[in-house]
Amino acid sequence: MAYTIPRGTFDIIPPDSTKWQALKERFQALAASFGYKEITTPIFEQSDLFERSSGESSDVVQKEMYRFTDKKGRVFALRPEGTAPVVRAFVEHNLAALGNQKLYYWGPMFRYDRPQAGRYRQFYQYGLEFIGSNNPYWDAELISFLWLFIKGLGLNKMHLEINSVGCPNCSSIYEQALREFYKPHLEKLCPDCQKRFVSKPRRLLDCKVPTCKNIASGAPSQLDYLDDECREHFQAVQDYLVRMEIPFMINPKIVRGLDYYTNTAFEIIYEGLGAQNSMAGGGRYNGLIEQIGGKPTPAIGFAGGLERLLIALENEGLEIGKEAVPDLFVVAMGDEARAFILPEINKLRHAGLAVEFDPDKASFKAQLKAANHCKARYAAIIGEDELRNGTVALKDLNSGEQESVALPDLASRLLKLKTGNDIS
Numbered sequence: 001m002a003y004t005i006p007r008g009t010f011d012i013i014p015p016d017s018t019k020w021q022a023l024k025e026r027f028q029a030l031a032a033s034f035g036y037k038e039i040t041t042p043i044f045e046q047s048d049l050f051e052r053s054s055g056e057s058s059d060v061v062q063k064e065m066y067r068f069t070d071k072k073g074r075v076f077a078l079r080p081e082g083t084a085p086v087v088r089a090f091v092e093h094n095l096a097a098l099g100n101q102k103l104y105y106w107g108p109m110f111r112y113d114r115p116q117a118g119r120y121r122q123f124y125q126y127g128l129e130f131i132g133s134n135n136p137y138w139d140a141e142l143i144s145f146l147w148l149f150i151k152g153l154g155l156n157k158m159h160l161e162i163n164s165v166g167c168p169n170c171s172s173i174y175e176q177a178l179r180e181f182y183k184p185h186l187e188k189l190c191p192d193c194q195k196r197f198v199s200k201p202r203r204l205l206d207c208k209v210p211t212c213k214n215i216a217s218g219a220p221s222q223l224d225y226l227d228d229e230c231r232e233h234f235q236a237v238q239d240y241l242v243r244m245e246i247p248f249m250i251n252p253k254i255v256r257g258l259d260y261y262t263n264t265a266f267e268i269i270y271e272g273l274g275a276q277n278s279m280a281g282g283g284r285y286n287g288l289i290e291q292i293g294g295k296p297t298p299a300i301g302f303a304g305g306l307e308r309l310l311i312a313l314e315n316e317g318l319e320i321g322k323e324a325v326p327d328l329f330v331v332a333m334g335d336e337a338r339a340f341i342l343p344e345i346n347k348l349r350h351a352g353l354a355v356e357f358d359p360d361k362a363s364f365k366a367q368l369k370a371a372n373h374c375k376a377r378y379a380a381i382i383g384e385d386e387l388r389n390g391t392v393a394l395k396d397l398n399s400g401e402q403e404s405v406a407l408p409d410l411a412s413r414l415l416k417l418k419t420g421n422d423i424s
């Protein structure tokens with residue numbers, strides 16, 4: 001029987017795994033340089049955590065959650081996103097006592113959705129969460145991080161859109177205004193929008209059905225319904241972004257798919273991604289920590305999809321990640337040489353050198369071919385003469401030059417060659 005991978009999932013195999021690794025390293029290094037520390041949470045959580053935080057009526061909860069019941073009848077869900085688990089951990093470990101928290105994560109998320117280019121059932125997110133302050137500086141700093149990360153990869157075909165969805169007060173006044181606006185058009189709306197009219201009128205703004213899109217173009221803007229505090233906050237975020245030289249445009253129609261957002265909401269849109277053009281998105285969630293059982297604490301975060309980043313890199317012809325190549329390939333002729341060299345290989349590896357050896361290849365030619373195939377920089381050749389003299393013939397596989405090196409000196413010789421400090 002042949003097994004196949006579940007629909008909407010993928011394997012990350014070499015050489016692609018090198019790109020994933022490189023992206024992770026870039027992300028982690030940049031996050032660390034902004035003072036963020038890694039947090040890792042389980043892949044599954046109580047289903048209720050997501051139902052409460054993402055919103056009962058959100059698509060994520062209604063249609064996309066992988067729920068399961070364990071042997072004791074407890075209902076869990078594979079995490080569809082990373083923010084609620086981070087907040088759960090923040091509350092559970094009382095991280096509030098340690099002051100503002102700057103946390104980053106990286107890992108698989110799960111959403112049962114119709115798979116297509118850039119949309120998967122298991123996908124990987126990288127994300128930051130800043131918990132503890134409502135200062136608009138943090139909104140701008142977090143957005144600048146995201147912009148720098150994506151720009152730093154060499155990508156160009158994207159833009160940043162920002163919006164403010166206000167606090168719960170101005171948001172509910174706005175939603176009422178939206179219902180008033182949509183009421184006369186109700187019959188013309190698609191069935192989904194008719195349902196959302198009551199529970200989530202804001203979602204009507206980003207419906208892709210042409211009639212709904214057309215009606216939405218005349219809808220009132222949230223920005224006209226912000227109270228003074230929310231307007232000032234949004235203005236301050238913009239001022240910081242201008243000072244940080246992060247280009248952005250205001251899109252009052254940004255509607256995030258999850259319910260927990262307050263004030264700042266933003267997305268990075270990539271032009272070459274087709275329908276799934278949101279490369280990353282996030283915003284403030286000042287009410288979520290209290291909702292999950294903590295003390296009221298303001299917070300902001302974002303998450304981006306790794307697969308979409310890789311599609312964008314390919315779209316712009318950008319390379320990332322160099323395949324690791326061995327420093328040395330050991331070519332040993334005969335059983336005696338093979339047995340003799342094993343402890344030496346260990347010593348070289350212990351010294352930090354990347355060494356490969358393949359006892360399945362018997363002939364000199366086959367071993368040298370393997371050395372070239374894995375792009376080793378040097379080959380250490382041990383035949384009868386070398387065995388007798390306690391030396392190796394060290395061959396530079398780029399230039400073809402060869403020198404004899406005493407075995408005890410091999411590690412230091414290679415390390416010198418590797419770091420370019422060779423003064424002999």
Ligand code: HAM
Binds near residue numbers: 080083282284303308
């Ligand atoms: P989100 O907008 O649902 O936000 O997802 C963030 C990013 O994950 C999207 O922009 C997209 O790149 C990627 N993504 C989402 N669904 C899929 C999918 N099915 N296949 C591939 N990629 C996908 C959140 O998840 C929030 N937790 C972000 C956040 C953090 N807000 C505050 N803090």
